[in-house]
Amino acid sequence: MQLSSLIPSNLLPDTYKNVEISSISSDSREIQKGALFFALSGTKLDGTAFIQEAISKGAAAIVSEKDFLPQEDIPIVIAKNAASLLGICSYKFQAPLPDHIIAITGTNGKTSTADFIRQLWELKKENSASIGTLGIKATTGDIPSAQTTPPPTLLAKYLHQLKKTGVEHIALEASSHGLVQNRLTGLTFEAAGFSSFSRDHLDYHKTEEAYLNAKLTLFKDLLKPGAPVAASTACGEKVLTTLQKIAEEKKSDFRTIGKNGNFFNILKINPLADGQELFISFKKNKPISIHLPIPGLFQAQNALLAAALICPNHTTTQDAYELLQLFSRLKPIPGRAELAGKTENGAAVYIDYAHTPDAIERIIESLRPHLSEKGRLFILFGAGGNRDSGKRPLMGKAASLADISIVTDDNPRFEDPKRIREEILSGYPKAIEIAGRKEAISYALKQLKSEDILVIAGKGHEKGQEVNGKTLPFDDLQTARQEGKLMQGNF
Structure with missing residues (x-):
């Protein structure tokens, strides 16, 4: 060229x-x-x-x-x-790219939303792919990827490769780092979503305002005119008001989902042994009941955001409800409210990626309705080293919503693990402190009674633990299954 x-x-x-x-x-x-x-x-x-x-x-x-x-x-x-020109040149150089690309940003929920979009497209017989924290998952085969939003030279190659294999529908996670570093400059999106917003990455962005502004560039600079803007009502009034203004300027359809959503409104949720029953209305039409085989209000919100993002402009009520009926065929996302199994006495053990105060609060609130009157909710978690240390006490405070909290090590990286734990415990001194993650998981499993729930939070799908510049093999899911001799299958 x-x-x-x-x-x-x-x-x-x-x-x-x-x-x-x-x-x-x-x-x-x-x-x-x-x-x-x-x-x-x-x-x-x-x-x-x-x-x-x-x-x-x-x-x-x-x-x-x-x-x-x-x-x-x-x-x-x-x-x-x-950096901006690098993105523009990279995507030009690798053209042609897939025809339909949707982007999702947010503090929590990007990965689940992107994967749900891919699954819904596949259920509609469209070759599709999701690109993000879990790598590249595609109808035509998966591709490993180390970054949530890859550098433009690499992302452009991935997109061109997917195009050549017949994939035309892409759901892409847009991280705040990727947006600030212009990794997506040169792409234009046919829809964009905002999953949630709360404190994170202040070691990089310094202020919440700068963090929010980074995410808003997706909607201001990279969205096609008239393309839908969708957001969960969990984002909060400030984010929703700002997004609505951007949508109006771009003459875009502004869609909100969740409780009191203007597009998909959650009217009621019934917790089930195999997920949850949702009562949803589309644009104030008569509600329908749908089954989502995944627990948690936040996962219901992520699935609805996915649906809102793939609905074309002027979607009919019939088409919207037919799309929602596909929820019963959605599969859990690795490390996101993922049921690892049950102990021999019947206690449920979940793996979740929650690593911010908001995410910890959400996973606790989402699983509590699945407890019986006698059941207790345990949460086990830590905090990553060499990252935003200011959120650590807030994570401890959020964990106080559980009945029993266990503070252990996450990815300490180059920091002293004990100091990290102490900073978490300053937010909730009543938590139990156990240094080794494997030892902490083993301890927690031994405390469970038949009606309890344990959430092992923070690392989710990760297969390693970062310690002093090395990544040591460690998998929460496999550790829990081995230490607890968990039973797997349909319960």
Whole structure:
């Protein structure tokens, strides 16, 4: 592809317009002959320090935010926002991409919503994929991926690969980091959703306002005009009011779901042994009863958000209710209110990814209706090291809603695990402290009586524990099943 097809004409002298580009990268180690190298300014490294290395490896052109005088005659494009241009160029270079791409942002619920969208599309016989924390799950085969929102060079390759295999419908998790770092710039979405909002990632964003503004860029900058905007009423009044204003400016349909939702309204929930019965109305029409074989109000909200996002404009009541009837065929999301099994005496054990104060509160509130009068709700959790430490006491306080709370280690990374636990316990001193995660799980399982529920929270689907720069094998689901000799199947 010629450089002129990638770079705006105002940034590129005529003499360089016909330069052929064979690949795009911001990593000098990946550069091959004919590559377009983006010298990005990062928090730890400055890409301009690697320009000469990229040139020596055969780079055909350079994009930089800073002036640079190379030793060779090579196109140097100076861009005010090189990261943004990297996204634009990456998606152009890998075209064509799938026709239908929906994005979901939010503090909690992105992964479940994206997976529910994929499942609903598949139930409607559409080849589809979800991209996010669980990697890439597609009708045509899964692809491992390490980041919730991959870098644009990698994401563009994934999207093109999926297109070639016949996948035209994509549900994409849009993380706040990915949005701030322009990983999605260059894509336009045919619908966008906001699953929830609460404190998180302040180690990176510094303030809740900056964190919210990062998420709002999805709706302000990357949404097609007239494309639906959908949000859970759990996002709160501030977020909903802001989204409604953005939707009005874009002449978009603004859809809310959940309790008092204007699109899908949850009127009543009956907890069941195999999930929950939902009474839902569509745009104030006569409600219907549907079965969702997954517990938790938050998962009902995520499933409804998924449905709202795939409903086209001018959806009829019949079409909306036919879509909701597919809920009975939805499968649980790994590590999200996932039933690990039951103990020999009948206590239920769940695995959940809850790692924020809001998520801990939600999982407790969602599972409590499934308890009998004599049942107790246990929660076991920790907090990640080298992340927002200010939320730790708030997580402890949220866990006080359970009957018994056990504080243990999560991913301590490079921090002292004991200090992390102490900071959590400052929010709820009555919690039980057990250092080793395996030991804590084993202890919790031994305390369970027949009508109790245990939630093992924080790590969800993860298969490792990050300790001092190493990822040690650890799986909450398998540990619980082995330590508790859990029975699995339909209960």
